[in-house]
Amino acid sequence: MANNINTNDLTLLTAHEQAELLNAKQVSSTELTGAYLNRIHALDEQVNAYLTVTDDVALKTAKEVDDLRAKGEKLHPLAGVPIAIKDIVVTKGIQTTAASKILEGWIPPYDAHIVTKIKDAKLPILGKTNMDEFAIGSSTEYSGYKITHNPWDLAKVPGGSGGGSAAAIVASLAPLAVGSDTGGSIRQPAALTGTVGVKPTYGGVSRYGAIEMASSLDQLGPCAKTVLDTAYLQGILGGYDAKDSTSLDYDHNRMASAALKGKNQDLHGVKLGIVRELTGEGFADDVQKSFDSAVELLKEMGAEVQTVDCPSFDYSLAAYYILMPSEVSSNLARFDGMRYGLRACGDNLSAEQTMRLTRAKGFGKEVKRRIILGTHALSSGYYDAYYGSAQKVRTLIQRDFTNAFEKVDALISPTAPTTAFKIGEKMTADPVTMYKNDIATIPVNLAGTPAMSLPSGLGADGMPIGFQIMAPGKMDDRLYFVGSALEQALCEKNGALYEKIQFGKQAVNMKTEAK
Amino acid sequence: MATEPKNYVDYETALKHFDVVFGIEVHIELSTKTKLFCSAPNAFGAEPNTLISPVSLGLPGALPVLNEKAVEYAIKLGLALNAKINKKSYFARKNYYYPDLTKNYQTSQSDEPTIGEGHLDLQISDTEMFRIDIERAHLEEDAGKNTHVGGAEGRIFGAQYSLVDYNRAGVPLIEIVTKPVFGAGENAPEIIAKYVRELRDIARTLEISDARMERGNVRADINISLSPKGSGKLGIRSETKNVNSFRSIEAAAHYEIIRHASILLEGETVTQETRHWHEATSSTTSGREKSNADDYRYFPEPNLVPVVISDEWIDQIRAEMPELPAHKRARLTKEWGFSPKDMQDVLNADALALVEMTVTHGTSAHNAKKWWLGELSRIAKEASLSLTDLAITPENVAEIQKLIDDGKVNDKIARKIITDVIAGKGTVAEIVANENLEIVSDDSALKKFVQEALAEQPDVAEKLRNGNMQPIGVIIGIVMKKSQGKADAKKVREIILAEK
């Protein structure tokens, strides 16, 4: 370890900064990875970001990277920078549960495509992060194991379903994390935790080995403290995979160059559209205010901003809550206690009864609710009216995007209607209250287009606010370009948001001093 | 509602009162190297659960990718069935829970299958054809296999538990569904069996399936319903499953017609249900009641994209189509100088391909037919094997027949060679050489045996010399014995006549 750096400072750096230290041999991956593991063991009991921590796996990769670097081997630029993976992603030899009791103890015999890519790039895997069960939820309160707390205020939710990955990032329990986004599960937690999260174009990142929630909407993507870090991570995760029939072939290395270019803060010639349906009513005042001042910054950098209409977005929540549960009802059918995972009863009952009891015991309440709703939407006599209509709404939403992108290069909106709410606050009898958190994030999932959430400031309650950028399909680089410019401008104006968090600073010092 | 009648009427009575309407669903397992949606091998007889990948085991996160060859095979079959090849087809999920189904949905095709309407003409007599109209044919994945343990003869009822092998899970199937078929009359059972056999032959000819009934490569579900004679009113149908030989198909249809008629004539209503065929008792028993509560909740499989078939693709496959069985049968009947009955006998013995290949190796069609339908059928029957399972090839048979034609062995020795080949004692040539089986056609050797025989039997020799040819067999018999059966009897007779 270079003598001018200590472990506390190390974990507060961005992944990009850590990679530079590793490449300059100022820090070893073993030191960096060890620093994170220390922090996780010291602090995660307060956050519950992780379901599984894999010290041995991480340190083995770290040592390998250090050895290869010592030999002068050519390594991936991010080699040795640790990463956390949402528990929805299948990892060979590492328990994978999707935060469901029904998969408790399941050790997969194969790796997801992106895990293979992460291993190829030699990023030490710190562990698996908490989430709402099967990524169904918007607060991580529906995890089958534990509730993740928002490091900005431990009484509040970190958003969901990827609350674990987002909380791990902002609490500096991982510099990089993988999330999955079906209706906002990367972006809404990013907004609520003051981090950056990107849902790439549908097909941009292979879904092979991502436990399916709603297959036509699911997309894996990067989570990190900065736009540039997410760009680098998308460079690793993205790319064509023949094992995913919906995979698209386009260049993901251009994300990082777009993010670097964005740092120049020159948006002349860039046309941005505020989505009329995703502002104003339904969005909290402080959220709207933060959004408006970010828009001013964008204009100052030369962007032309106009308001555009996307009338069908008003129907996106309804369409989403038909399509998603329908696919959920089918995707989760395989969890029946026959081949793997939980079997809830002894041998004296029939296979059918065993399935019924296993699913009753293994699934949480929200998952069951959506399975029943989806079963209804697909059932004979209702299919055309529900599923069929929702597919048509999808077409209409795509048309809205197409029309909008004829006028502007990217669309913008707040990511979530409010800042983080209190744990337990929305677990009410009316599930629709919770569903409305996703109002701004859902349209891009229905259209398959990419979107990013980055922090735009803090709300009246001192909690982070997210700013969403949406781009046309395969044009993910526009997110990184515009996002990076805005991030840079905000940083110059207010300082980096993630540095304002109080959580964990003291604890790390204590821990380090104790050593 | 009734599932069984109190008394059974006879077949003639059934047909006197009712018109038979039937429909057939045939599943053909394709012989692709890999499964429909993953690269695990498609093979028969491996150790359980060794031919599986995360996809075919339905592991969380595993995604399907369509096997191009399976689509090609579907197009081939569609062309053979004179069917519409749909320009755009989709896969859908058929949702239902069953332990042999790894994902608890079957990936199949619903509203928009790859193959649309078509037809197949069956020759039902020397002059008559019968057309079966086909509704559709679609691609889908097979399920795993359950073995029920603890019940009688491995059946489900009374079993304590089941063991599941997923080797078959994901094997590509094409399901061919007919429209309701009317007007077959008393021939309905025979026509049903003929139709399935024709599909089997087509699948083999196209080389899209091993099409072995006994391995379940071809599985037929038979829907039967009866309507009062001339009423045109559709009756309630039953669907008989688990029928895996042509004879059983015919028998099951026959049985179901009688059962339906008996129930209806007793004034009862037939229950709409699945029936199971039992070989041992030649009867069907009640299975699962089919109700409208079956709700498969089909929806488009989001993990697969549409299949689009261009005219160029179809033309390319059409250009490579082999001669289809019906055409081939007509051609061979003519070329071989067979009567329609000769051909029918060959077909009934499932020996067309064997005879044809034997002919290809130089044997006359009549001789090839004689061997396969005679001696070889006898051996197969004795060993409870099908002709194709015998350890003898058409080439072997042709070789043996040539030895006869060349006068090198006689019929009796030929049969011995066949037995030895099947017993694995070597090639035809090796067996002939090792056991010194070749006919003694060496004139001097035979002449010596004849002279010895005449000397041993002076009385007979005398008679022969006096022109009484009746006891010539005695001398021939002695010569055969001396040559250890290897003498050519015709030749021996000639020598005796010269030497007497």
Next chain:
Amino acid sequence: MEKAETNFSVQKVKHLADLARIEFSEQELDELTSELNVISDAINKVQEVANDDVERTTHPFALENVFRKDAVGETLEQKSALAAAPKQKDGMFLVPQILAED
């Protein structure tokens, strides 16, 4: 197209639970029924704009003919295929007695 209005009754939810193979207690069924009725109001809205002239979207991007060559790839070893099985016997998955034939 015909519109569907759903009012969930306990009986209907029970039928759906049967289709979905989930056991519920009477109390759970009651709760679920009232929750589903709230959700139902929110989702019925899709029918307002789903006119006959709008085509359906299944995939965000109109891909077609994504195929795999018919070549054998990696398989799982029997041991690892069965590793997570709740019960196994003779290289096979042991499942409780199956009452109804498919």
